Every structure is written in structure tokens, then in C-alpha cells.
Amino acid sequence: MAKQGERLTKRLAGAALASALAIVIAAALGIAVVANGGEDALRSQVVELNDARQEIAETAPDDGESLRAADQALASAQDALRDAAESRNDAASGAVTLTALVSIAAITFMAVYLHRAVARPFTRLEGFAEEVAAGNLDAPLAYERSNPFGKFTWAFDHLRKELDRARKDEERAREDHKAALASLSHDLRTPLASLRAYAEALDMGLVNSEEERAEYERAIIRKCDEASSLVEDLFQHALSDMDRIAVACEPVQAAPIVRRCASDSSGLAQISCLRVDDACVEADEARLAQAIDNLIGNAIKYARGSAIDIQATAENGLYTIAVRDYGPGMPPEDVPFATERFYRGANASDKPGSGLGLYISSYLAERMGGRLHLVNAHPGLKATIELPLLP
Template sequence: MKKLVSAVIAFALVIIGITTGFVIEHGNSHDKTGEYAVELNEIERLIEQGDTDTAIIRTKQMREAMRTENADNINISIIIMGSICLIFLLSVGGYCYFTVIRPFGRLTGFAERVAQGDLETPLEYERTNLFGKFTWAFDSMRKEILRARTCEQEAIENNKTVIASLSHDIKTPISTVRAYAEAMEMGMSRAEDREKYVSVIIRKCDEVAQLTEDILAHSLSDLDKLRMHPEVFELNGFLEDLLADLNTQNDIIFEKPSYTIYMNADRNRLSQAVENLITNARKYAGTNIDVHINCDENNAYITFHDSGEGVPDEDMPFIFGKFYRGKNTNGEKGSGLGLFIVKYIVCQSGGDVRARNNNGFEVTLTLPVYEE
């Protein structure tokens, strides 16, 4: 509002200056002072000569001429001032329209669109007009509402991802339990192996129970990520026992290194990652699975390699994405979460995952070693 008042005062001063110039110029252009002086001298000379009648007539004529000229000057001044005032009012009205009315109209339309749920259309604003700061604040509010809605949608998607990933992880121990149970039912196991099978089945049931608790905890506390519970353990022995439990089809080839490697990670989550990789290799490759461990001063490298067809090059950049399934699934059922879960667990453990085609498909887990 201060800008508007300052603009009106400045414009009024300009108009006054222009009006004064017009009046002065008009007065100068019609100045007949010299003519009236000559006329007065003629009247005085007639009076001196005794011709008073003529002097009176000439005096009346001069007065009438002066009155007519003054009236003309007043009329012209009124016309000029009226025109200038009209121009001034039109200018003020135009200024008010472009600086107040039109921006307020745009702001009203924008508020109506926001009320109808349209948060994508931005509000164009200029900080130099009267509503500049207000429109900027209004558009910032729109962005905050849009950001809040986006975060809410992301939270919903995260919830779906967690539920889907936990449900996916339940399938792996269930399939192991089923395989051992079928072997025992068909009498394919020896008497001395049955105790081992029962122990594996019990352990896998415990894993299912733990995953079920994760689903319950997620639904109760609205978790957006799986919880990790790291502990120190020896990697080679852990992996040997885990792969022995998973080797129901005698298709896993693993040679335990002679040295020891200690990790500080979540054993259950790392078991899920390994089981997902084994399950994927069986489902999509159907070949033997070679598992190797290498180590340097900082990291341990666990490599899983099958002899299948591998992953198409165009799918390789996306295989760790949520719900992504490649073109070579060959009708196999799946949720597209296996490798996503593997990468998440390994990254949460401070490591990384790499995949490549190398006469088959090869996945390498990089995990930091534990140093006391």
C-alpha cells in the first residue's frame, strides 16, 4: 500500500507541473498587455481633445474585450484541467487494475484450484507488486502441501513394500520345510538323517515365526524399514551350516576356507539374503550353484554363481529395483522383491552388492569384516 500511495503522489505532482506549464504557456500566447496600453493612450488623447463620447465608447469596447478574453482563458483552463484530471484518473485506475485487481483475481483463481485439489499448477507471481510476498507465501504453502502428500504416498508404498518383502521371505523357509517333510514322508531319508531333518524343520519354523513377528511389529508401530540386530559371528562356519540346510537338492557347491572371518551383522537377515539368492538361482537357472568366499583386510566377498542363461543386458540396471522382473522369467511366479531384499539387507549391514553375467549369472556380496 505504501508503494501505491507514493506512486499516486508522484503522479499528482507530475500532473500539477504539467498543468502549470500549460496555463503559463496559454497566458503567454494570449498576452495583450501591450495592445491595452496603446488603447489606453488613445483614450487619454481623445479625452484631451475633448472627444469624450468617443473615449467612453472606446473604453466600453476595451472592457468588453477584456471580459471576453478572460472568459475564453477560463474555459480553456477548465478544459485543460478536466482533460488532465481525466487522464490522471484513468492512469490511477489502470495502475490499480494491473497492480491490485488483476493479481488479486489470479490469487482468487489459484485458491479455488487448490481447494479443488489441484496442487500441480504453480502460481506465477512477481515480488515487485503489492501481493508479491503474499502470493509467494501462498505458493510455498502449495508446495508444502504437495510435499506432504508425496511423503504420505511414499509412506504408503513403503508399507506395501515391507509387507510384500516379509511375505516373500516367508516363502523360502516354508519351501525348505516342505522339501524335508516330503523327503521324510517318501522314506528318502535314512534313520540317522531324520533327526537332522527334524532339527532343520524346527529352525525354519522359528524363522517363519520371527518373520511373522516382524509383520506384526510393522503393523503396530508403522515401521518403514526392516530392523537390523547385528551380532559378531564367524562367517565361514555360519555359511557352511546355512548352505548345508539349503542343500536339499545337492546342487550347492561350497568349499569352506581354512581361515576364519568374523562379521558384525544380523545373522537372520543375512540368512534371508543367502536363501533368496539360492532360491532365485534354482528357479531361473536350474543348475548347480557355486558359492565362494574371498577376503582382504577390510571386506569379505561372497560370490554366488550359476550356469544358466544369465540376465538380459537391458534388464541388468534394474534387477535390484522393487517389484522388477526381467524378460527371462519364463513364466515363473514371483514378486520381483528377491534381489531388492538382498541389496537392502547387505547395504544395511554396511556392504554392497554387484551382479554380472559371467558364463551364467553371478552375484557378489561385499561385507565389512569385524575388527576387535
């Protein structure tokens, strides 16, 4: 089946030929009408002269001189009529020929222009669409700004670039997903191997004192915590990768959630609730607790041994939950990117994890109509979740 561009070219050629033929016919008819107008005047003159001669012949048949003059005038008029007819035919033929040539030239020019300006770009667009449908997003679509289709073809090429960018982003995300899984798997093997070594040492009776046994037991607890944290990261990564974190918001009292999160982590660090205002917010209770736990866990991980202060204030239409540690803080160049998925700053190279905790907290805060922002508090880092207050 012929392509649409080829069909359009054939239609333009047919329209051009039909237009040329119509112009030639119209020109010929116009010339014929004008020429016939001049010949009609000569015919009338011939008829009048013929009538005058007959009248002379009837009234003065013996007047030879008048008859000869009338015959000469009649012959001259007839010659003029014949010359006019011949001139008309020659002029009409020349005019029609000239008109035909000019018309053909003009229509040919118009057809070529329409082919280049309309048919050819249309054919390119058709081929481009087929390439895109086949998955080829690397071939650019050439266009000219002076062409009537220039802006249209530019829009198609811009679409190709956006599709190509989206595909590459998807490929990068897939590679990041694989890298994160590989990193989590590697990180998980380390505490598991340590757990096995400590457990085997205890089982084989290699511990010589109660103090050493207690140290082994504390090490096992630490490694269990590390493994548990990595498993949670793996679970959250799977959810975030598929965008399947369900958030069901409803009016909830925020203060009990904040206090419970602080209490649950109190055995891991010195946590103080400096101020917790009672207020109602539109949120998912479990997801809000998850976001706060991530912030507390992040503070414990990167500010080990530091005190952690928590404040929850209801002011200016916002419920602000702030988690601050007194550790080394975050390098300033890392702060703008810390909530991106898989991002790990310069101070995270020696810490287990996959760079998902702050991303998950930020994502959940946004799903609940709020936001998360980070700022270095000098000393330490302050992570704040802001949620709209309900009236």
C-alpha cells in the same frame, strides 16, 4: 474475515482512484499557471494604457482626439483581457475534463490489468493453498506463462504434483506392506501345516520303518528351516518398513566375519572360501554378517545343490566380498530391480520368501558406505559387497 486477495483488489482500486485524482489536479494547476502567465501580460498592457491616458489628460486636456484614441486603445485592451479570461476558463475546463477522462481510462486499464495479473492469481494461490491444506491434491492450479505470476504458480502446481506423487507412493508402500504380510503369513502356514502332519504321523505310530521315520525327521528339519527363514523375512520386513535398522559403524576386521558366515552355513551347502584377505573396514559387525548371510542364503535358495564360492579381497582401496553360486543365475531383465524392496523375479515364483533379502543387504551396504551389485557369472549369480578400506 475478507481474504487477502479481496483486500489486495480493494487496495489496487483505491490506489487507482487516488492516482487519477492527483493527475487531474496537477493538470488543472498546470493549465491555470500557463493561462495566468498570458493574462498578466494583458493586465500590464491595460495598466500602461491607463497611465498613458491619464498623462494625456493632465498635459493636454484640450486634445480631444488624443484622448479618444487613448480611450479606444484602453477599451480594446480591456476587451482582450476579458476575452482571455473567458478563453482561459473554457480551455481550463476542457483540458481538465479531457485529462480526467484520459486519466480515468488509463488508471482503469491499469487497475484491470493489475487485478488480472496480480490480484486474481494471488486469490487463486490462496484458494489453492487452502485446498492443499485440506488434503485435496487432485485439483490442478491453472496458470499462464505470460502472466508475471506464471512461473510462481507453476512452481506451486509442481509442488502439488510432487505431494500427490509422494502420497500415492506412500499408499502403494502401505499396500505393499499389507501384501508382504499376507504373503509371509500364507507362506508360513504351509511349513507349519506340514510340520503338524509329520509330527502327528510320528505320534500316532503311522511310520512302519526306520527308513520312513528318518525321512519324516529330515522333512521336519527342512520345514523348520523354511519356517525359520520366513520368520526372519517377517522380522526384516518389519524393520525395513519402519526404517529402524540400526547401523553403528566402527573399525572392524572383516576376514573373521566372512569366515564365520561361511562356516555357519556350511551344513546347508558346499561352501568354499577361495580367498579371504585380512583388512580393516568401517562397518557394523553384526549388520555386515547379516548382509553376507542374506547373500549366502539367497544362493542356497535359488541354486539348490550348487557349490558356493566366497572371496574377500582387499584391492584398490576397496574390500570386496563376493558370493558366487553355479545355479541358473538370474534373468537379465530382473537384475536391475533385484535389490528393490519386495521385488521377486521370474525364477522366484516357486520359492518361499518376500523379496527382502537382497534389499536388506543393499540397504545395509549403503549404510556402511559401500554398495551391493549383482551380475550373472554364467553359470550362476555373483553378488558382491564393496566397502571402503580403512588406511
